[in-house]
Amino acid sequence: MSGQLEVLNKKLKQAIDTRKVLETARKQQVDTLTNFAAKLSLSCKGMDIELDNRLAKFRSALSKGVDFENLAPLIAEILSLLKNQEAQQLSHQRELHTSVLTAGKLLQKTKGLPDDTRRMLRHLLDHQLNEIQSTNDFIPILNKLVSIYNQALNVKLSVKNTEDSITQPRLAKELLTLANDLVFEDEAADNVKAIKNKISETDSVEDLLTSAIEIIRIVATNISDERQSAQSFLVSLNQTLEDLHHSIVATSKHSESMSTEFETLNKRIESKIVNLTKQTQDATSISSLKALVDNELKSLSHDLIAKERLEQEDRQALIKNFHDINTRVGSLESKLSKYKKRLHEQRFKSLLDGLTKLPNxxxxxxxxxxxxxxxxxxxxxxxxxxxxxxxxxxxxxxxxxxxxxxxxxxxxxxxxxxxxxxxxxxxxxxxxxxxxxxxxxxxxxxxxxxxxxxxxxxxxxxxxxxxxxxxxxxxxxxxxxxxxxxxxxxxxxxxxxxxxxxxxxxxxxxx
The missing domain is CATH 3.30.70.270 (Reverse transcriptase/Diguanylate cyclase domain)
Structure with missing residues (x-):
């Protein structure tokens, strides 16, 4: 009996030891799985806020040793969120695939890409892009695409520099041609000459634009001066015409006034002559006729003297008025002649090449x-x-x-x-x-x-x-x-x- 007990004790002890080993092994496995789950949850961090919160709770529960049965609801929620996240990842992956493909095709249209780069881009789009299994697989593809973009950008910059090197001399030549066509005098001519020298010495587009603005400013100033000169001439011309008009009106009014006075005086003389004729016919004696004639002749003499004086005043006034009119007409003709000469000079200059002085x-x-x-x-x-x-x-x-x-x-x-x-x-x-x-x-x-x-x-x-x-x-x-x-x-x-x-x-x- 005692022998059987010893055997049983021995077997029990072996069973207990085996259980301890199994429990230790299981605990190690659980710890390993717990640590793995915690680490795995960290790898998903940042993908979704709600998922981050659930995973944080999951890691906290694992660290506290919560029973797996209590973790089941949380794990179910996490699995559901992960499933949604997987669908979103697939959608993002498709969008990324489309974006990379579109960008690559645009790059293929870039002129001047080296042949090796163009072949690498074609292989990337036709093969490597179709072999992608996960989002991470896009990283080397994107690195290559960025590298090709840099090469394309360098090509574009190189072409732009070449175009600039061609454009600058052409702009300089056109500006010089325009400057040579401009004909100015005095300070404006010196300024244009200085600008031409500046254009000849510069190789900067910005300097050429500055020179163009300076030329435009000189032209605008010259136009403004010409406009002011024309306005001054028109004001002066208008004043002369107004003075001439006043002189003509004054002469006309004076003539009308004198005409009225002459008419009155003539009627008075005519009346006296008629009266004298009648009285002569009615006279009864020589003495009375003589006295009558003497009186009438004296009166007529005064009227005739007045008429002569009036005629003389009229002639002097007319002479003065005509002299004033002639003076103003002469002034007007002089101004018109000067302006006509100036217009002729301006037209001559407008048809003259500023550099060679030949017709333009x-x-x-x-x-x-x-x-x-x-x-x-x-x-x-x-x-x-x-x-x-x-x-x-x-x-x-x-x-x-x-x-x-x-x-x-x-x-x-x-x-x-x-x-x-x-x-x-x-x-x-x-x-x-x-x-x-x-x-x-x-x-x-x-x-x-x-x-x-x-x-x-x-x-x-x-x-x-x-x-x-x-x-x-x-x-x-x-x-x-x-x-x-x-x-x-x-x-x-x-x-x-x-x-x-x-x-x-x-x-x-x-x-």
């Missing part, structure tokens, strides 16, 4: 249309010539715009000296000139045009102590029946293009 584009258009009208009526020979300075841009680039301006001035003077008095030379714009040769066929114009080209070529230009030969290309044509001004000019321009294309420093005829 507007003057050429006016003369060209006039000559073309004469040709359409008479159909006489007429040659149109377009002249362009060769490699002019390189002169500006190497020696500065002031050297370019001087070149145009010298060439303009040489052109003026090389043509007939009946010819018309104008600066068409930039480094281009136009020549009208009325009464001359293009065949007869060839020799003088070649001479003109050689004259320009022989000018000893010198910039920065360096001798430079400057040449011109020349295109010419003759008016034809059925031409329009545009057709004729295009034909001459085509001839100039051929001269340029065939090596420059040439004369080409387009007949």
């Amino acid at each position: 584009r507007a003057a050429f258009d006016e003369r060209f249309n006039h000559e073309f009208h004469l040709f359409s009526v008479q159909e006489s020979d007429f040659t149109l010539v377009v002249i362009d300075v060769d490699h002019f841009k390189s002169i500006n680039d190497q020696y500065g715009h002031s050297a370019g301006d001087k070149t145009l001035q010298v060439i303009a003077k040489a052109l003026q000296m090389s043509i007939r008095k009946s010819d018309f030379i104008a600066r068409y714009g930039g480094e281009e000139f136009v020549l009208l040769m009325p009464g001359m066929s293009v065949e007869h114009a060839t020799a003088p045009l070649e001479k003109l080209r050689q004259a320009i070529k022989s000018i000893p230009f010198k910039f920065k102590n360096k001798s430079v030969q400057i040449t011109v290309s020349v295109g010419a044509t003759q008016f034809k029946k059925g031409d329009t001004p545009l057709i004729a000019f295009d034909r001459a321009d085509d001839a100039l293009y051929k001269a340029k294309k065939s090596g420059r420093d040439k004369l080409c005829i387009n007949s």
